[in-house]
Amino acid sequence: MAKITYKHPNGTVTVVDVEAPNTVMRGAKLNNVDGIEAQCGGSAQCGTCHVYVDSANTLPLPAMDEVEDDVLYGTACERTEFSRLSCQLPVTEELDGLLVHLPEAQS
Amino acid sequence: MAPHAVVVAGAGQAGLETAAALRARGYTGRVTLVGDEPPGPCHRPPLSKGYLTGAVPAEDVPLRPASFYAEQDVELLTGTTVVSVDRERHTVLLESGLRLPYGALVLATGCRPRPLPVPGASLHGVRTLRGLADAEVLRRALQGPPLRLVVVGAGFVGLEVAATARGLGHEVTVVETQPRALTRALTPAVSERIVAEHRAQGVRVLTGRQVAVLHGDDRERVRAVELADGERIGADLVVVGIGVLPNTEPARAAGLAVDDGVLVDAGLRTADPDVWAVGDCASFPEPRTGRRMRLESVQNATDQARCVAAAICGEPHPYTAVPRFWTEQYALRVQMAGLTSGHDETVTVGDVAGGRFSVLCFREGRLIGVESVNRPADHGITARLLAAGTALSPAAAREPGFDLKKLPRAPHSPTASPAPTVPTAPTSPTAPTSPTASPSGSRSEERLSVHA
Ligand code: FES
Numbered sequence: 001m002a003k004i005t006y007k008h009p010n011g012t013v014t015v016v017d018v019e020a021p022n023t024v025m026r027g028a029k030l031n032n033v034d035g036i037e038a039q040c041g042g043s044a045q046c047g048t049c050h051v052y053v054d055s056a057n058t059l060p061l062p063a064m065d066e067v068e069d070d071v072l073y074g075t076a077c078e079r080t081e082f083s084r085l086s087c088q089l090p091v092t093e094e095l096d097g098l099l100v101h102l103p104e105a106q107s
Numbered sequence: 108m109a110p111h112a113v114v115v116a117g118a119g120q121a122g123l124e125t126a127a128a129l130r131a132r133g134y135t136g137r138v139t140l141v142g143d144e145p146p147g148p149c150h151r152p153p154l155s156k157g158y159l160t161g162a163v164p165a166e167d168v169p170l171r172p173a174s175f176y177a178e179q180d181v182e183l184l185t186g187t188t189v190v191s192v193d194r195e196r197h198t199v200l201l202e203s204g205l206r207l208p209y210g211a212l213v214l215a216t217g218c219r220p221r222p223l224p225v226p227g228a229s230l231h232g233v234r235t236l237r238g239l240a241d242a243e244v245l246r247r248a249l250q251g252p253p254l255r256l257v258v259v260g261a262g263f264v265g266l267e268v269a270a271t272a273r274g275l276g277h278e279v280t281v282v283e284t285q286p287r288a289l290t291r292a293l294t295p296a297v298s299e300r301i302v303a304e305h306r307a308q309g310v311r312v313l314t315g316r317q318v319a320v321l322h323g324d325d326r327e328r329v330r331a332v333e334l335a336d337g338e339r340i341g342a343d344l345v346v347v348g349i350g351v352l353p354n355t356e357p358a359r360a361a362g363l364a365v366d367d368g369v370l371v372d373a374g375l376r377t378a379d380p381d382v383w384a385v386g387d388c389a390s391f392p393e394p395r396t397g398r399r400m401r402l403e404s405v406q407n408a409t410d411q412a413r414c415v416a417a418a419i420c421g422e423p424h425p426y427t428a429v430p431r432f433w434t435e436q437y438a439l440r441v442q443m444a445g446l447t448s449g450h451d452e453t454v455t456v457g458d459v460a461g462g463r464f465s466v467l468c469f470r471e472g473r474l475i476g477v478e479s480v481n482r483p484a485d486h487g488i489t490a491r492l493l494a495a496g497t498a499l500s501p502a503a504a505r506e507p508g509f510d511l512k513k514l515p516r517a518p519h520s521p522t523a524s525p526a527p528t529v530p531t532a533p534t535s536p537t538a539p540t541s542p543t544a545s546p547s548g549s550r551s552e553e554r555l556s557v558h559a
């Protein structure tokens with residue numbers, strides 16, 4: 001289990017406990033955290049589960065594969081060096097304390 | 108003034124998104140979601156893919172956790188449907204006998220599978236796939252010992268089931284009446300790529316062939332599929348995926364106009380100002396051509412739901428979202444942005460032989476839709492271009508070294524609006540956009556059966 005913090009564009013934060021093997025996307029969905037749509041249900045097709053990993057993050061995230069990199073070209077909000085698809089971030093104990101910022105829009 | 112209560116008839120993706128969007132907009136009246144599927148709103152896309160293999164567990168299928176309904180004060184009534192509407196008194200009658208008052212009624216009744224019109228279609232082992240209960244039956248069968256599966260219809264659902272079953276080691280035959288798979292939904296290059304992959308994986312794909320009769324044993328279990336040309340294919344399981352029919356009964360009973368879907372205007376409203384329709388069951392004027400269409404996709408359900416929630420909250424606007432959908436079969440990721448039907452010119456970019464390419468479809472020099480195979484960046488980029496109305500000419504797309512990734516990022520715009528021209532692209536002639544009524548005889552050509 002890991003504590004994941006979702007920070008909304010208006011500054012409010014939601015902290016939830018997410019169990020493995022859920023992803024950061026599923027963690028939001030299971031806890032009714034707004035701001036992640038995930039229209040494709042986590043199959044790296046839609047780009048509506050876009051998050052910005054906190055710029056000060058030091059937790060070990062999996063490397064981005066080519067598909068994720070490609071899908072991030074289609075996100076509604078600007079892609080930055082911190083952009084990830086939250087459906088491609090499996091939650092592990094090691095991610096305890098992860099902070100992600102939610103974009104203004106997903107679609 | 109916002110209505111005192113909203114009743115949403117149908118608890119699929121469109122119905123759920125309508126309820127969620129109303130609350131997200133701060134609507135404080137009563138919201139009731141009525142649907143026949145006992146578990147409540149579910150993700151349908153995995154039902155023909157990961158749910159059948161077990162990759163997507165049952166707990167990942169609900170669209171929202173149970174806590175959502177209490178937290179958002181959305182009343183979910185499952186195991187029942189809206190059977191009639193009294194528009195004068197503003198009430199709906201449920202199958203359960205309950206009568207509910209409404210200020211606004213949203214029809215999100217979805218579709219049901221088209222039945223196979225041949226003898227033997229009601230034998231045991233002949234299935235369709237729509238809801239979780241259907242998927243559960245298929246999952247049990249496909250997770251057992253190897254079967255001879257015949258899929259009738261090479262549409263998205265049928266091909267996804269075929270790919271999934273093949274991956275689980277079953278012997279699979281697909282029979283399609285049309286000369287090629289996905290005729291109405293995809294350009295030949297893309298549908299051929301999909302079919303080639305099925306064949307490479309060992310699926311027998313028969314196109315231009317018709318199922319004549321299904322034969323059973325003395326226990327009424329299907330045993331063979333007989334084609335019109337006399338060929339008999341042994342079968343332990345038959346999955347019928349020959350399209351869907353919109354559930355229009357409540358609309359019809361209410362005296363609302365219905366013609367392959369509930370007829371709505373550009374703002375998704377029926378002729379009754381207090382009744383809307385969204386998602387798979389809604390026949391709406393496509394904003395770029397004015398032709399009536401229905402779309403069956405998650406994106407369409409979601410965006411139409413938001414459009415109607417906005418209207419109910421006093422901010423009506425035309426529905427103009429760019430259609431998007433996708434399918435996954437084996438390692439093929441096929442995505443579509445915009446609408447490609449009616450194109451008069453295509454430009455293919457990427458590596459067709461290597462199975463990574465996009466077909467850019469133009470009409471009168473204007474980009475109208477793009478189909479991508481294992482090119483997710485092209486899909487996302489072109490969806491944005493289409494939404495922003497950014498011009499891209501066929502000539503520009505044919506330039507050596509043309510790469511969508513190198514274009515300036517189109518601004519985020521959920522509605523079509525005039526936008527700057529891409530510098531590398533000469534201005535293209537503008538296609539006429541005045542709405543034209545579709546001649547009734549050509550409706551079926553315009554209708555897309557899309558599953559995403
Ligand atoms: S949920 Fe669709 S890309 Fe992540």
